Amino acid sequence: MKIKTKLHVTLVTGAVLAAACGSSSKTTTATTVASSATSAAAGAAAGPAPAAITVGTLYAGTGSFAVSSLPEYEGIKFWVHEVDASGGAYVKAYNKKIPIKLVSYNDQSSTSTAGTLYTQLITQNHVNILMSDFGSVLTAPAVTIAKENKQLLFDVSGTGTTFFQASNNDPYIVLTSLPVSSIWPQPAVAFMKSVGIKNVAIIYGANDFDQAQANTYKQGLAAEGINVSFFQSVPTATTSYTTLIQEVAAKKPDAFLELGYEANDIAFLKQLHSSGTKFPYVFTVFPGQNHSQVEAAVGASGLAYTYTYGAPPALVHNSPSVGLGLSSFTTAFESYASKTHINFEDIAGYNAGLVVQQALANAASLSQTDLRAGVLSQSGKFSTLIGPFSMNAQGAQTGFPLPVAQLLPASSGSATKVTIVWPKSKATGTAVYPAP
Amino acid sequence: MIPQEQSSTAVAAGPASTAVRLLEVRSVSVMFGTFMALDDVSVNLDGGRALGLVGPNGSGKTTLINVVTGLVAAKRGKVLFDREDVSGRAPHRLAHLGINRTFQIPKPFTGLTVRQNVEVAARYGKGRRSVEEILALTRLDRVGSRSSEELTAAEQKKLDLARALSTAPRLLCVDELGAGLSVSELDEVALMLRDVSERWGIALLVVEHLMGFLERVTEDVVVLNAGQVIFEGSLVDALRQPNVIQVFLGG
Amino acid sequence: MLRDDETLVGEIPGTASKDRVTQLFRNRSFVGDAAVALVLIGVFAFGRSFEANTLLLVNLMVYMILAQGINVSYGFTGYLPFGFVGFFGAGAYGMAVSTSKFHVGAYPGLVAGVVVSVVVALILSPLLRLRGSYFAIASLAAAEALVLLVSNPSAQGITNGAYGANLSSVFNPGASYVSTVVALGLVTAAVVWLKHSPFGLALRAIKADRSSAAMSGINVVRVRTFAWVISAAMAGLGGACYAWVISVFYPGDVFSLTTSVFAIIFALFGGIGTVVGPIVGTVVLYGIYNAIGITVPQYFQLIYGLLIVVIVLFVPRGLASLGASVFGRMSR
């Protein structure tokens, strides 16, 4: 009996292990950048210039966030590489260029480990700049730690609504590369009104990211007089949508929005396709951000004519005021990282670096409060390959609007192309509504 | 070595209660699925007396003890203890009332020392008997600090007995205590049972295959076969009954 | 409600309680365990002066608390709850909801965390009727159900649902650290008590054999439930402290299965049924986790996993059993 339990434990451990090793072998492309603890003196502009500006960040080498975290980390590394190749980043406090040094640790997708490592970056490595790992979940532990240690957190892609409430009184966070998730749907609502959609069904994951969007949709559609006839959350781990699809079909909506994470979107699109049920307008989140991966999983016929948020690389900004434009970024990044596809996370990482660069170039000193003032002073004044940058008083990103894109079949029919269809000013093609 | 206190206990719980009906099993039936393990069994036992319970393998002896000690629920019938209906009561409450037992296969608390085994029962069984006294009585005092799983089979049986005794039972059911013991150990244990029964006025319900052992503890027996009582009376008479002989030899 | 004939902790006849205390202090293993507890508190009380990474210290303490909770449940009663993290999460949310929605102070919040996890434990106590893997899996399902409950949009008014908790109103790095140290002290003291009290003996008796424990007069259901509640309260306290320290978190963070698995592995590795085992297990394994996790992340899972498999197979009773046998040989 006792021995049996021991064996169970061993087997479970073995299984966990096997799973972990499986996922790590897929993602061992990450290499740790030197993590020696030589610390640059953070803080005052007084005194001699530091030999390097240290930037500390975390990435998830394994676990559920590795898929998104690693590309974002590649983007950050690429930015460091670019800046150092040009002799460093311009630092206003010393009126000269100083090289960037990256210190990074692997949090393995664990929030408690991430918490420890963020603390390590601040208290042991004394980094000048702290950047968070991908997404809200791995950013959350950094929010408190940054505030406690009075260190400005450059939040790359953690769009969590709780981070930016005015009641937090938290001057130590800025969101660099994505708008807060609650403003994502704004262009999409306008588009839906323009094509005459009257009746909408929404299902969304019970997580911060999707729920914030769902609520914005609900309010926005109501304000436009559009009826939301179905509004339901599903657990984030859901991968079965068949019965929900039937239920929604019974309501005969013009539009069916499924707001999930990448795995949810893939499962939903596959099951919708095989169910044979058609809706004039189907919307999911991730095809626009990670087109190649979603298309490989769902197939072109399953994606065809559905809608998504248009994000770079589909959304092209070739002449930003700072940093590389999309096409030069693509060329340079692909050769740096030896990749053939870039996705939004790569760009988000790079973009976060550009925002840090703006902070350094405009802050009176390297103190954390001055760095924040430096970023805020540039709100609305520059644009990057994602679009125009703007920031509110809580540090939330309000720029970088995400247009509506439709996945139109390429002429061969074996692939789809992310085509921006709204707003008109950015459109790269015309929407096919209703979907055939 | 035996503390003085114990003799006064003997007087208090001793011969005074002998004539009183202590246990009454009334028409008890037990089903395991569709199998009837006990079929309308009635057994009576007076305070301080001893009764043997014999029968071939699978005849329901252990099941009867399980019913009396609350580990198995009867489908029909009642168990009265001290004229009170105790059917369906939880085992620990029966233990508090004064019903205890040993197990056919001893069940020591592994991981605990011998002394701790007895301590637990002394404390939670509310017997107010001294642990040292019980250990001395059952000759376990020399192995008191050993872990109970290191004991020999015979010692483990004695440990079951020691634990039961430390709860100060008025009714003690012993399930094949003799099986597997050597001749000298049999002597020792039989003496021990008679001794505690007389000293503390404990009634004994003794399940046993070894007639030699049984006759040293009691004269009265109940014979079970296939869940039914087929004989009640003295052991000597039982062994003269053709149907009893038939059951034992034929089975 | 105790009936007059049923107490949780009986008295050994003929020994006054004062005698028992002297007796305890003559017991070398009790003195050793008490010393372990005191040293532990001392180390963490002054921990911040030699380790700048406070969160590392907090994580260590929280895992020690959880490993001791597993110790109480599995080491003393034989129930291995894979869903143990459910109590941790319940404690964290008890703290979060009471402070941010009901605006109680941080200390009442900690109490609320413990109360919530105890209530959850009582609601789940019928699970104790299941045995072995059935119990382990049922407890897992219960933890899963809890996280769905907490993150459900209809619970948003209370738990803030999927948007996660934010305790910035009571945020206090110093006090939350000290509270975690005190919590660890309480939990360790409780395990010392369990190990050396008759109640602890009763638990181990039940673990060894239910029916003979019952025949020894132990109210098996009540004693077992009480131990289950103690174990849950420990996890709840750990969760409440963690919530206070970390302040911003999502339901998934405090209900993560990994937390259960870690706590179970740390406890087994160190040795269950002892006071020092779960502490040593946590220090060694969480220490290694942090050390190799940082320096050689690529091989981390492999090294870590192999280590655990080797230990479970070859030192099944944990590190503490190795220590005990060496110590035992020396002192005999």
Ligand SMILES: Nc1ncnc2c1ncn2[C@@H]1O[C@H](COP(=O)(O)OP(=O)(O)OP(=O)(O)O)[C@@H](O)[C@H]1O
């Ligand atoms: N829990 C149970 N479930 C099903 N059947 C049972 C159970 N316990 C006992 N039995 C059956 O009931 C019958 C009586 O069993 P019991 O153990 O009472 O016999 P016994 O007279 O003690 O036999 P032995 O001399 O072998 O100990 C047997 O056929 C046994 O298989």
Ligand SMILES: [Mg+2]
């Ligand atoms: Mg039997």
